[in-house]
Amino acid sequence: MSGLILDNVVEDIQNITTTTSPSSGNVVLNALNYLSTISYWKIFFTFIFVGLVWDQVSYQIKKGSIAGPNFKVWPIIGPFLESLDPKFEEYKAKWDSGPLSCVSIFHKFVVIASTRELARKILQSPKFVKPCVVDVAIKILRPSNWVFLDGKEHTDYRKSLNGLFTQQALSQYLPSQELVMDEYIKKFIEFSKSNDYKPQVYFHEMREIMCALSLKAFCGDYITKDQIRKVADDYYLVTAALELVNFPIILPYTKTWYGKKVADMTMKIFEGCAQMAKDHAAKNGKPVCVLDAWAKLIHDAKTSDDPDAKFLHREFSNREMSEAVFTFLFASQDASSSLACWLFQILADRPDVLQKVREEQLEVRNGNPKERLTLPLIDKMKYTNMVIKETLRYRPPVLMVPYVVKKNFPVADNYTAPKGAMLIPTLYPALHDPEVYENPDDFIPERWVEGSKANEAKRNWLVFGSGPHVCLGQKYVMMTFAGLIGKFALESNWEHEITPLSETIKVFATIFPKDDLLLTFKKRDPLTGQISE
Ligand code: HEM
Numbered sequence: 001m002s003g004l005i006l007d008n009v010v011e012d013i014q015n016i017t018t019t020t021s022p023s024s025g026n027v028v029l030n031a032l033n034y035l036s037t038i039s040y041w042k043i044f045f046t047f048i049f050v051g052l053v054w055d056q057v058s059y060q061i062k063k064g065s066i067a068g069p070n071f072k073v074w075p076i077i078g079p080f081l082e083s084l085d086p087k088f089e090e091y092k093a094k095w096d097s098g099p100l101s102c103v104s105i106f107h108k109f110v111v112i113a114s115t116r117e118l119a120r121k122i123l124q125s126p127k128f129v130k131p132c133v134v135d136v137a138i139k140i141l142r143p144s145n146w147v148f149l150d151g152k153e154h155t156d157y158r159k160s161l162n163g164l165f166t167q168q169a170l171s172q173y174l175p176s177q178e179l180v181m182d183e184y185i186k187k188f189i190e191f192s193k194s195n196d197y198k199p200q201v202y203f204h205e206m207r208e209i210m211c212a213l214s215l216k217a218f219c220g221d222y223i224t225k226d227q228i229r230k231v232a233d234d235y236y237l238v239t240a241a242l243e244l245v246n247f248p249i250i251l252p253y254t255k256t257w258y259g260k261k262v263a264d265m266t267m268k269i270f271e272g273c274a275q276m277a278k279d280h281a282a283k284n285g286k287p288v289c290v291l292d293a294w295a296k297l298i299h300d301a302k303t304s305d306d307p308d309a310k311f312l313h314r315e316f317s318n319r320e321m322s323e324a325v326f327t328f329l330f331a332s333q334d335a336s337s338s339l340a341c342w343l344f345q346i347l348a349d350r351p352d353v354l355q356k357v358r359e360e361q362l363e364v365r366n367g368n369p370k371e372r373l374t375l376p377l378i379d380k381m382k383y384t385n386m387v388i389k390e391t392l393r394y395r396p397p398v399l400m401v402p403y404v405v406k407k408n409f410p411v412a413d414n415y416t417a418p419k420g421a422m423l424i425p426t427l428y429p430a431l432h433d434p435e436v437y438e439n440p441d442d443f444i445p446e447r448w449v450e451g452s453k454a455n456e457a458k459r460n461w462l463v464f465g466s467g468p469h470v471c472l473g474q475k476y477v478m479m480t481f482a483g484l485i486g487k488f489a490l491e492s493n494w495e496h497e498i499t500p501l502s503e504t505i506k507v508f509a510t511i512f513p514k515d516d517l518l519l520t521f522k523k524r525d526p527l528t529g530q531i532s533e
Contacts, residue, residue, distance in 0.1 A: 052076070062109045062418050067098030079103055088505035091399060095429050100415055109421045112400070113411065116433065116460055119425035121411065123401070124467035126151060128409035131469055132402040132422050136256050137242055140263045141330065145323045155468055160297075160312045161324065165472055169293045170479055171375040173217040176288055177480060178373045180216045181487050184209045188521040189492060197533065199497035199518040206340040206517065207333070208232045213480060214332050218325050220289030222273035231269070231329075234262045239334055239509055263326065270322035278318075290328070294321060332473055338397035338510035339388075339477070341517050343485055346391055346443055348496035348519065353445060354489060357384050361486045362526070369490050369526035373483045381482045386448040388481045392463045393431045393454075394443050397510040400426045401465055427462040436460050490526040494519050 052075050059072050073079075082090065083105060094101050095114035102111050113119055122129055130150045141147060146157045163169065188205060211232040215223055241259020250256045270291075277291035281299040285292070294316070301313035316324075347354045364380040365371040402424050409417040417423050432440040436457040437447060447454040454460075464471035471477075488494070496502070501514035522531050 059104045059109070062104070062421065063102050064415055066100040066102055066111070066415055068102035072104055076106060079105060086507045088399075088507055088511065091426075091507070092428075095426055100412060109418065110424065111411075111417050111421055112424045112426060114426045114429050116430035116462070118411065119427065119430060119462060120459065120466055122403060122423055122425040123462075123465055123469070125409065126468050128407060128411075128417075129403040129405055129423055132404035134242060136250065136259075139250055140238065140241055140256070140260050141327065142267075142323055144320070145327060146320075147327045156312075158468070158472070160316075161472060163297050163312070164290050164293050165476055167375060167475065169287075169290075170476055172287050172293065173220075173289055174373050174375065174479070174483065176216045176220055177213055178483065178487070180209070180212050181484055184212065185488060185491050185521075188494075189523050192520040192522065193533070195520070197520045197522060199495065199520045201516045202344070202519040203337075203341060203512060203516040206344070207236065207337040210336040210340055211235055211329070211333060213484070214329055214336070216289070217476070217480070218290045218328060219270065219273040220277075220292060222276040222289070222291065223269060227269050231262075231266050234265070235329070235333060237262045238266075238330065242330075243509070266329070267319075267322045267326050270325045271318045274318040274321040274325075290325065291321065328473065331471070332477075334509040335397040336477065336480075338395070338512055339391060339481065340484075341512050342395040343388065343391045343481065344488075344494060344519060345496050345502065345513055345517055346394075347387070347485070347489070348494055349498065349502075350443065353387060353443075357387060357485065357489045358529070360384055361490050367527075373487075375479070378479055378482045381486060383445065384482050384486055385478065386445040388478060388485070389448050390443055390445040393437065393461075394441075395505070395511060396427050396431050396463050398463070398465075399428050399507070399511060400424045401469075425462075427465070430460045430462045433460055491524055492521050493524040493531045494521045 055076055056071050094103075094112055099115045099118055100111060100113055102109065104110065113122055131147075133148070138148065146154075146161075149157055188202075188209075191205060192200070212228050215228050215231060237255070237258045241256045241263075243255075250260055273291050274295070277289070277295040278298070280292060281287075281295035287293045287296050297309075297313040298316060301309045304310065347357065360381060360383045362369065364377055371377065402422055405417045405419055405421045405423050407419050409423070411417045411423070431437070434440050437454055437460075449455070464474040464477075497518040497520075499515040499518065502517075504514040506512045506514040506516075522533060524531050
């Protein structure tokens with residue numbers, strides 16, 4: 001077939017070239033004569049062969065001298081199939097293979113940095129890198145969302161948001177968060193009762209309580225119980241839609257389509273809440289949630305003479321505020337659920353640690369378990385705080401933070417990461433560095449006492465990242481978890497069924513116990529410690 005078409009072309013060219021330039025015509029003719037002798041199949045396989053060779057050569061050029069497979073074992077796709085089901089042990093092997101290592105998946109060249117200094121250097125080099133988001137994130141979070149800003153625009157926007165997460169602002173959110181904690185202590189006990197107090201999976205319950213706590217802190221009473229339940233029930237569809245490996249086009253009834261629907265529905269709710277918060281601020285109402293705090297900053301800026309206040313807290317639209325609040329939920333949900341799962345598991349497995357938390361909780365309340373949460377009260381919870389810090393170090397929810405290289409980046413003396421590559425600083429190795437954390441695979445809250453080696457090693461504390469994109473919610477996390485675990489420790493007793501998979505790490509955006517956390521809760525008298533059904 002291909003021969004036939006080429007025969008016709010050769011004939012046409014012969015006609016043309018005999019009337020124009022005979023010598024250039026000969027070269028073209030010879031080439032076409034040759035092509036007329038080969039079939040489409042040959043052309044097809046030649047293209048494939050050239051493509052495969054180029055794939056390997058390009059991999060070698062980008063890899064340079066860093067660790068990584070000598071060639072792509074699976075041509076083109078690379079370890080794509082493994083990446084669909086990521087395993088912690090495989091990540092760890094990669095980190096151990098060298099300070100910089102690489103893989104190539106399809107056309108994406110990925111460089112992984114596993115030392116503390118390299119990780120810090122990447123996180124603090126906004127000139128060369130920016131956070132890498134999956135293609136579909138732009139559609140789900142919307143292109144106008146602040147998280148996609150870069151450089152100065154990003155820094156300026158963040159300055160506006162910082163005011164929502166100061167100590168003073170956070171203390172205003174505590175009373176409504178405490179109501180959610182009270183509700184869920186009862187809920188967890190009821191849930192266990194419904195299963196005759198036999199241990200059952202609590203992974204989903206942990207995600208739900210985290211979502212409810214965030215929504216209350218962000219939207220206060222503007223969001224209804226039904227809306228909280230709906231978002232908490234459906235939010236996992238957003239996580240699934242934003243997994244690293246997903247189809248970039250949103251087709252009906254696919255994971256990304258369901259994810260977008262939930263994101264739109266949630267942002268619609270937030271938009272309504274933003275308007276109510278603005279109305280509240282206009283009446284000089286007291287702020288009790290993030291949206292209130294934001295609306296008040298906007299309101300105050302209008303009457304202020306300070307040009308900085310005016311610049312940082314210009315008129316933000318309801319839509320813009322709803323998109324930002326959605327990113328808070330998105331950033332917090334998986335990482336906080338991960339921390340919650342490990343914290344409840346670890347405390348149940350170490351009754352001595354839980355006992356000390358309980359003693360401290362009564363002590364800071366001067367023996368009055370009914371004392372409501374305030375920031376000064378939480379500040380006194382030194383040991384509880386050490387337990388949370390050690391959980392974050394021992395099981396850091398975020399293992400790695402993907403960035404993308406904007407221009408060739410000399411990340412190490414012997415290596416320049418090429419433009420367009422994905423560059424991934426890892427956080428786990430710095431948090432398990434035996435030089436700073438003796439016996440890093442043991443859970444030792446006492447290592448965080450003031451003045452200790454661990455406490456002084458600020459450069460290793462990468463749990464919340466570093467640089468211009470460092471976690472906006474880190475103070476919020478420490479405050480919320482101290483309040484939460486303290487109250488659960490006083491008012492409930494929980495037991496954990498240890499399985500061979502309890503200490504094995506499952507990677508699902510963040511990390512979780514592989515057996516999904518088998519727990520059971522009972523009511524506890526905070527003063528006598530008596531447990532009742
Ligand atoms: C245990 C819980 C959490 C952990 C371990 C965690 C960790 C992180 C990490 C590692 C980053 C990337 C930092 C970087 O690129 O340098 C990040 C970014 C971020 N986090 Fe968190 N996070 C947690 C909870 C939260 C919460 C509760 C909120 C909001 C209330 C939040 C809001 C954000 C935001 C908005 C960013 C992006 C900041 C930016 O791009 O400027 N996070 N977080």
